[in-house]
Amino acid sequence: GAGVSQSPSNKVTEKGKDVELRCDPISGHTALYWYRQSLGQGLEFLIYFQGNSAPDKSGLPSDRFSAERTGGSVSTLTIQRTQQEDSAVYLCASTLLGAGGGEQFFGPGTRLTVL
Amino acid sequence: KNEVEQSPQNLTAQEGEFITINCSYSVGISALHWLQQHPGGGIVSLFMLSSGKKKHGRLIATINIQEKHSSLHITASHPRDSAVYICAAPNYGGSQGNLIFGKGTKLSVKP
Numbered sequence: 692g693a694g695v696s697q698s699p700s701n702k703v704t705e706k707g708k709d710v711e712l713r714c715d716p717i718s719g720h721t722a723l724y725w726y727r728q729s730l731g732q733g734l735e736f737l738i739y740f741q742g743n744s745a746p747d748k749s750g751l752p753s754d755r756f757s758a759e760r761t762g763g764s765v766s767t768l769t770i771q772r773t774q775q776e777d778s779a780v781y782l783c784a785s786t787l788l789g790a791g792g793g794e795q796f797f798g799p800g801t802r803l804t805v806l
Numbered sequence: 807k808n809e810v811e812q813s814p815q816n817l818t819a820q821e822g823e824f825i826t827i828n829c830s831y832s833v834g835i836s837a838l839h840w841l842q843q844h845p846g847g848g849i850v851s852l853f854m855l856s857s858g859k860k861k862h863g864r865l866i867a868t869i870n871i872q873e874k875h876s877s878l879h880i881t882a883s884h885p886r887d888s889a890v891y892i893c894a895a896p897n898y899g900g901s902q903g904n905l906i907f908g909k910g911t912k913l914s915v916k917p
Contacts, residue, residue: 724904734849734907736897747904782849793837795905797849 693717695798697783703804704773712768712801716785723766724786724795725758729779737781740766741788773805808833808895812908819915825880827911829893838876839894839905840867849892852878883915 696715704710716723725737736750740760751757755773760766770777780802784795809832819825829838840852853860853867855876860867864883869876880887890912894905 726905733909734892734894734905736904736906739904741903750904784849794851794854795839796851797841799848 695783695785695796697781697798697801699801700799701802701804703806705806706775707772709769709771710773710803712770712781712803714766714768714783714785714798716764716766716783717787717796718764719787720785720796721763721788722786723760724784725766725768726782726784727779728782728800729776732779734782737768770803773803775805778803778805808835808897808906810893810895810906810908812893812911814911815909817911817913819883819913821884821915821917823883823915825878825883825887825913825915827878827891827893827913829876829878829908831874831876831893831895831906833895833898834871834874835895836871837896838869840876840878841892841894841907843890843892843910845889852891880913883913885915885917888914 698713721742723740726734728734738758739747755771758768780800782800783798786795811830813828837854837856839854842850842852855869864881866879890910892910894907896903897906
């Protein structure tokens with residue numbers, strides 16, 4: 692595909708359940724970011740993968756949140772024991788690092804609703 | 807850690823007016839991002855700029871690295887420009903890495 696894709700587009704879950712959100716970055720992009728946007732709030736950083744380096748997890752709000760990036764491509768964000776305050780739009784972005792790179796391309800997001 | 811401030815938070819304009827949105831940040835950077843988010847829509851990157859000025863159609867972005875300030879201008883505004891405009895800066899300076907976002911400017915252009 693030409694852009695960043697995310698699935699599912701919408702997810703409704705019950706409090707306490709685990710959820711997995713998927714991101715397919717643009718092919719060849721070396722860096723991948725997860726952000727989230729809560730209702731009425733701005734965008735906040737969650738986690739950042741760059742090549743084979745250890746991910747920057749400094750934005751994860753609690754240890755219920757984790758993410759993996761397999762084979763330097765697809766990434767999965769997992770939220771365990773979801774809480775109502777986890778309800779938000781989760782956005783993935785990818786970029787090509789290095790000279791001339793840095794522009795971030797965003798996916799359409801996954802809207803998570805925790806009942 | 808970078809802090810990004812935007813103004814105004816809300817802006818209503820008549821079609822055809824010249825629009826300016828301002829952004830300031832606290833940590834020196836090499837590149838700043840301007841993004842656009844339509845209601846219910848995704849986020850689109852408008853500009854990534856390191857110095858001076860960039861122009862794309864009716865959109866112009868300027869940056870003063872020394873002053874840690876950037877502006878986004880829209881000339882001859884149109885109702886389809888109605889969206890939230892967000893500026894973002896690399897969290898730890900430089901030009902790459904995760905972004906810290908301003909709270910956004912909600913622009914509404916009336917016909």
